Amino acid sequence: MALIKTKGLVIKEQPYKEQDKILTIFTEDEGKIQCIARGVRRQKSGLLASTQIFAYSEFVYYPGKNFGIINQSNLIEAFYPLRNDLTKMALASYLLDLMYNAYEFFQKSPEILKLLLHVLFYMSGGKAKNDLILVGAFQMKLVSYLGYRPGLERCMICQDDQEISLFSIENNGIICSGCREQTEGYLYKLNPAMLELLQDFLRQPIKQLKDREVSSAEAIKINDLLDHYIGYCIGKSSKAYAFYKTMLNPLG
Amino acid sequence: MGYYPKTLERLVLELGKLPGIGEKSAQRLAFHIINLSDEEISSLSEALISAKAKIVLCQKCFTITDKEICDICENPKRDQETICVVQNSRDIFAIEKTREYNGLYHVLHGAISPLDGIGPQDIKARELLLRIGESDIKEVIMATNATVEGEATAMYLGNLISPLGVKVTRLAKGIPIGADLEYTDEITLIKAFEGRNEI
Numbered sequence A: 001m002a003l004i005k006t007k008g009l010v011i012k013e014q015p016y017k018e019q020d021k022i023l024t025i026f027t028e029d030e031g032k033i034q035c036i037a038r039g040v041r042r043q044k045s046g047l048l049a050s051t052q053i054f055a056y057s058e059f060v061y062y063p064g065k066n067f068g069i070i071n072q073s074n075l076i077e078a079f080y081p082l083r084n085d086l087t088k089m090a091l092a093s094y095l096l097d098l099m100y101n102a103y104e105f106f107q108k109s110p111e112i113l114k115l116l117l118h119v120l121f122y123m124s125g126g127k128a129k130n131d132l133i134l135v136g137a138f139q140m141k142l143v144s145y146l147g148y149r150p151g152l153e154r155c156m157i158c159q160d161d162q163e164i165s166l167f168s169i170e171n172n173g174i175i176c177s178g179c180r181e182q183t184e185g186y187l188y189k190l191n192p193a194m195l196e197l198l199q200d201f202l203r204q205p206i207k208q209l210k211d212r213e214v215s216s217a218e219a220i221k222i223n224d225l226l227d228h229y230i231g232y233c234i235g236k237s238s239k240a241y242a243f244y245k246t247m248l249n250p251l252g
Numbered sequence B: 001m002g003y004y005p006k007t008l009e010r011l012v013l014e015l016g017k018l019p020g021i022g023e024k025s026a027q028r029l030a031f032h033i034i035n036l037s038d039e040e041i042s043s044l045s046e047a048l049i050s051a052k053a054k055i056v057l058c059q060k061c062f063t064i065t066d067k068e069i070c071d072i073c074e075n076p077k078r079d080q081e082t083i084c085v086v087q088n089s090r091d092i093f094a095i096e097k098t099r100e101y102n103g104l105y106h107v108l109h110g111a112i113s114p115l116d117g118i119g120p121q122d123i124k125a126r127e128l129l130l131r132i133g134e135s136d137i138k139e140v141i142m143a144t145n146a147t148v149e150g151e152a153t154a155m156y157l158g159n160l161i162s163p164l165g166v167k168v169t170r171l172a173k174g175i176p177i178g179a180d181l182e183y184t185d186e187i188t189l190i191k192a193f194e195g196r197n198e199i
């Protein structure tokens, strides 16, 4: 069997047998794959650092029907500073969880992987004005890329662009105050600043958004909305998001 | 496995559930066990049952013990001003074997892991903070694993403990004994340089 060589980000790890781990790796060339990393829970393994979650590494592996077997791996970036701040780590873990939930095994998405790497780079390096903006931008771009781009220009019911004040999960986008009565399901209140932020998440590149200043209270509301919307679209909700919310005041 | 008597089959099955025991080893152990004398068998089964029944967590450090307070916590010769924080009781046995450390321990029973939904409230973190608040601790050594979760846990607890006026240290990371420098990953090398000692 021919070896495969590709770069990828470890998005999940599970202990396996005594010394091994099963890794879920989102790779550039092969998409979301599962690999067994042998002996990596032993001190002497040379693969230790490159097979932890958040590790972006070059992997060489034997492909298999369900599991590949890792033969070699070289660490490219560990996003090490994420470990120094539990809130950052919880947010970054959420992004990995989204990636895990949004794609099937062997499904490819090199563009979203690239976006995620940029987000992790900015987050771990403390290069964004507000990490919640990075999260919101990733949520929006991911869900749009998956084919569920929300309507953010006109009311999804009457097509008017006046008095937009709500986001309707079930209508896949914004609605006006006048149509509120006609809709069922979950509604999120939007003020003009929040609407603009949602639109900019779609329009602007991440390297521009990282410099955006915003109140964390509003950003959290947008993150909540988008997480709910993603869960509705892909049919899976993220446990890591719920965890991050409890993390905001853990021992209090 | 149909060619074994049912009772032996069950024994093989149970032994095979133990970590590191494959089917072959389970069979070998099972045959060994059925050839033991009656006394040896009752001693073995009594050991299994009493270990499970009597092992509890130390009320101070939360390591496994068969007393209310473990031997280490009870020993007045141990340095009462230093706590070494570990993830599991097994880590204590590893450190004790080195005979390098003479302080107390605190077992967290895990590490914070957002992806596994394990938060500070799910490990013995609050208990550690209470313990530090109640006693005259001068130094807390974070000896959690050098994994993403272990590092994040150490950093998180360190940030809560430092404001209490207690020195917080982290075990230095270095090159494993017997490891080839060439094959040591970059992070370990950087950390080893940071933690280098004069010789």
Ligand SMILES: [Zn+2]
Pocket (backbone or CB within 6 Å): A155, A156, A157, A158, A159, A160, A175, A176, A177, A178, A179
């Ligand atoms: Zn309308």
Ligand SMILES: [Zn+2]
Pocket (backbone or CB within 6 Å): B058, B059, B060, B061, B062, B063, B069, B070, B071, B072, B073, B074
């Ligand atoms: Zn104790």
